[in-house]
Structures are given as structure tokens and as C-alpha cells.
Amino acid sequence: MRLEGKVAIITGAAGGMGKAAALLFAAEGAKVAVVDLREETAQRTVDEIVAAGGEAIAIGADVSNADDVARIADRTKDELGLPTVLYNNAGVDLENKFPMLKVTEDVFDKVIAVNLKGPWLLMKAVAPLMSEAGGGSIINTGSIGALRSASTAVYCASKGGLLAMSRVAATELGQYGIRVNGLNPGATMTPMAYQQAEELRSRGVELPPESESSKQFSVLGRFGQPEDIAHMALFLASDESSYITGADFNVDGGMNIMTAVATHD
Ligand SMILES: NC(=O)c1ccc[n+]([C@@H]2O[C@H](COP(=O)([O-])OP(=O)(O)OC[C@H]3O[C@@H](n4cnc5c(N)ncnc54)[C@H](O)[C@@H]3O)[C@@H](O)[C@H]2O)c1
Numbered sequence: 001m002r003l004e005g006k007v008a009i010i011t012g013a014a015g016g017m018g019k020a021a022a023l024l025f026a027a028e029g030a031k032v033a034v035v036d037l038r039e040e041t042a043q044r045t046v047d048e049i050v051a052a053g054g055e056a057i058a059i060g061a062d063v064s065n066a067d068d069v070a071r072i073a074d075r076t077k078d079e080l081g082l083p084t085v086l087y088n089n090a091g092v093d094l095e096n097k098f099p100m101l102k103v104t105e106d107v108f109d110k111v112i113a114v115n116l117k118g119p120w121l122l123m124k125a126v127a128p129l130m131s132e133a134g135g136g137s138i139i140n141t142g143s144i145g146a147l148r149s150a151s152t153a154v155y156c157a158s159k160g161g162l163l164a165m166s167r168v169a170a171t172e173l174g175q176y177g178i179r180v181n182g183l184n185p186g187a188t189m190t191p192m193a194y195q196q197a198e199e200l201r202s203r204g205v206e207l208p209p210e211s212e213s214s215k216q217f218s219v220l221g222r223f224g225q226p227e228d229i230a231h232m233a234l235f236l237a238s239d240e241s242s243y244i245t246g247a248d249f250n251v252d253g254g255m256n257i258m259t260a261v262a263t264h265d
Contacts, residue, residue, distance in 0.1 A: 001029030002238045007081045007133075009033040009072060009126060011063050011118070012090030014041035016190030017141075020226035021087060021233045026054030028234060031080040035059045035072055036090070055080070063090045063118030073125040082133035085237045086126045088119035088140045088162075093155045093192060097200055100153035108154050115158035120165060123180075127173055135177025139236045140166045142184040142248055144255050159184075163248050170246035179245035181236050186252025187217035188224035218253030228253075 008025050012018040014036035026032050026049040034049075036042040039060025049056040057079050061068035076083050092114045094107045119140050130136035145151035146159035163182045170180040187193065197207055207213060214223045232251045235241050250256050 001027075002234060002240070003085070004029035006030040006084045006237065007033075007076065008085035008087060008237060009035060009076055009083050009122070010087040010089055011035045011072075011122065013045055014038045016192060017185065017188065017226045017229045017233075018087070018089040019045050020230040021089065022056065023048060023052075024227070024230045024234055025085070025087075025237065026056055027052065028238075030085065030237070032056040033059055033072065033076040033080060033083070035061055035063070037062055063088075063122060064113035066121055069118075069121040069125050072122070073129060076126075077129055082129050083126050084130060084133050084136040086122055086130070086136070086138045087233055087237065088122055088138070089233075090118060091115045091141060091159075091192075093152065093196065097152060097196060103152075103154055111154045111158050112161075115155070116161045116165070119162055123169055123173075127169075127176070127178055130178050131173075131176035136179075137237050137241070138166075138169065138173075138178060138180040139233050140180065140182050142166075142182045144184050144186050144250060144252050146182075146184060147250075147256055150255065166248065167246050174245060179236075179241070181241075181244060181246070182248030183229065183232055183236065184248055184250045184252065184256075185229045186224050186250065186255035187214075188226060188229060190226055193223070217255050217258075219255075219258060220253040222253065224251065224253055 008030045010022050013022040013034040022032050022034050034042045034045045042058040046056040046058045142163045143159040145156040146163050166180050166182045
């Protein structure tokens with residue numbers, strides 16, 4: 001098994017990409033701390049892992065809150081062992097397809113707090129434990145929006161900031177055997193994507209059927225699935241990527257090489 005002996009913290013693992021990664025990591029032998037704001041739903045991810053013969057715990061926590069993050073680190077260490085994988089996957093896109101000039105200050109603060117401050121708090125709390133374990137792998141979720149104008153302004157800024165922070169973190173943490181990499185999903189079919197489509201429809205925006213709209217986002221003519229992203233996370237978490245750090249990887253069906261992608265109305 002590719003993650004035998006590893007202890008992984010995955011944030012935002014009640015649904016979407018985080019849940020797909022939690023199931024895959026556990027199937028590959030990792031013990032998994034399933035972290036999410038939605039504790040009951042996180043527990044359902046844990047129940048699925050346990051039913052399949054794996055080991056996991058659910059931790060209800062807000063990644064943008066320092067006390068919650070300290071609790072994530074403590075509970076993981078006490079109940080599963082020293083963490084060797086941290087997958088910062090939790091993220092929000094609250095400005096929800098509004099142009100920059102219409103975004104409120106509250107939304108700006110919230111998006112930056114969850115998408116940028118959260119991963120920083122987690123790296124700060126977890127890296128010393130990884131160092132104690134002899135090293136580890138940190139995966140930070142960016143976005144194709146971090147690389148080009150492919151989503152909304154504050155969201156893209158939060159993800160671009162996280163990729164920049166990941167490179168510095170890789171430089172500083174390499175001496176402890178800790179690798180840090182970014183993972184940039186393209187347009188992926190998760191609850192986040194469905195919610196955004198729903199909100200656009202409720203505002204009267206006409207969206208083409210999925211088979212048509214997917215062509216705007218991928219040269220492969222389909223949207224990504226959570227499992228597409230989870231497989232790259234698995235590679236980055238495993239020792240197969242032991243010489244890779246300070247890099248970021250697009251899992252986007254070619255979205256980043258397209259000449260034009262949809263942004264917002
Ligand atoms: N879906 C896409 O097309 C897409 C594209 C590029 C990047 N991303 C990024 O990928 C990651 C996963 O996205 P997804 O599409 O699976 O989203 P999702 O909304 O389906 O899942 C995100 C999970 O994070 C949890 N969460 C939100 N705020 C939290 C907080 N403060 N503390 C703890 N948990 C919190 C939510 O409860 C949810 O379970 C996010 O960082 C997102 O920004 C998504």
C-alpha cells in the first residue's frame with residue numbers, strides 16, 4: 001500500500017475533493033484525520049473509511065481559527081500518531097462569481113482567512129510534529145485561478161498567495177525533511193461547483209448543459225471528478241514523490257493551456 005505507516009490530516013474532508021482523498025488515502029494504508037467545519041458529515045466520511053477496514057477520526061474545526069487548529073494537531077498526535085501528511089484542501093469561494101467591484105469587505109476577509117490564513121495556521125502547528133516524525137509532505141490546494149484570470153478576484157488572490165507561501169515554506173522546511181507542494185484543480189464537479197452553478201441560475205444567468213459547458217473548461221471535453229484530484233494528492237503524499245518539493249501541479253484537463261476560459265457574468 002502506497003501510504004502504509006503514514007498519518008494524514010485532510011481539511012475540508014466532509015465532501016468534494018477532500019472526501020475523495022480521505023477514502024483513497026485510507027485505502028492506501030494511511031490513518032486519516034478527517035477535518036471539516038461540518039463535523040457530522042465528516043463523521044460520515046470516517047464511517048465509510050472504517051466500514052472499508054481503514055482507520056480515521058473526525059475533527060470538527062474551522063481552519064481559520066488558531067485554537068481549532070491547535071486542537072487538530074493535538075488530537076491527531078494523541079489519537080493517530082505524529083502526522084506525516086498535511087493536505088490543506090478546505091477552501092471557500094464566497095464572493096461567488098461577483099465581479100471584484102461588487103465584493104464586500106466581509107467576503108474578502110472570509111475568503112482570505114479560510115484559503116490563505118488557514119493553511120498557514122496548519123503548517124505552523126503541524127510542521128514541528130512532522131519534523132519530530134522525521135519528515136513529511138504538505139499539499140496546499142491552489143487553483144488554475146491562481147495562475148490566470150479564471151475565477152473571481154479575491155479567490156484567485158487567496159490561491160495565488162497560497163502557492164507563493166508554499167514555495168517559501170518548501171525552502172524553509174526542506175531541512176526537516178518536509179516537502180511542500182501546490183495542487184491546482186481545474187473545474188471539478190464537487191458540491192462547491194454545483195452550488196455556484198445553482199446561484200448563477202437563481203440570478204437568471206443561463207448556463208449551457210454540462211456536456212457543452214465542460215468544453216469551455218477542458219480540452220478533454222469533460223469536467224474533473226474529485227477522484228482525479230485525489231490521485232495527484234496521493235502521489236504527492238507518498239514516497240513516490242520524495243524528490244519533489246516547491247512545485248505545483250495542475251490537474252485541470254488542460255484548462256490552463258486554453259486560450260479563453262469562462263470567468264463570471
Ligand atoms: N471545485 C472546483 O472546481 C475547484 C477548482 C479549483 C480549486 N478548488 C479548491 O479545491 C478545494 C476543495 O474544493 P471542493 O470543490 O471539494 O469544495 P467543497 O465546497 O465541495 O468542499 C470544501 C469543504 O471544505 C469545508 N470547509 C469550508 N470552510 C471550512 C473551514 N473554515 N474549516 C474547515 N472546513 C471548511 C466545507 O465544509 C466542505 O466540506 C478548495 O480549496 C477549492 O477552493 C476547487
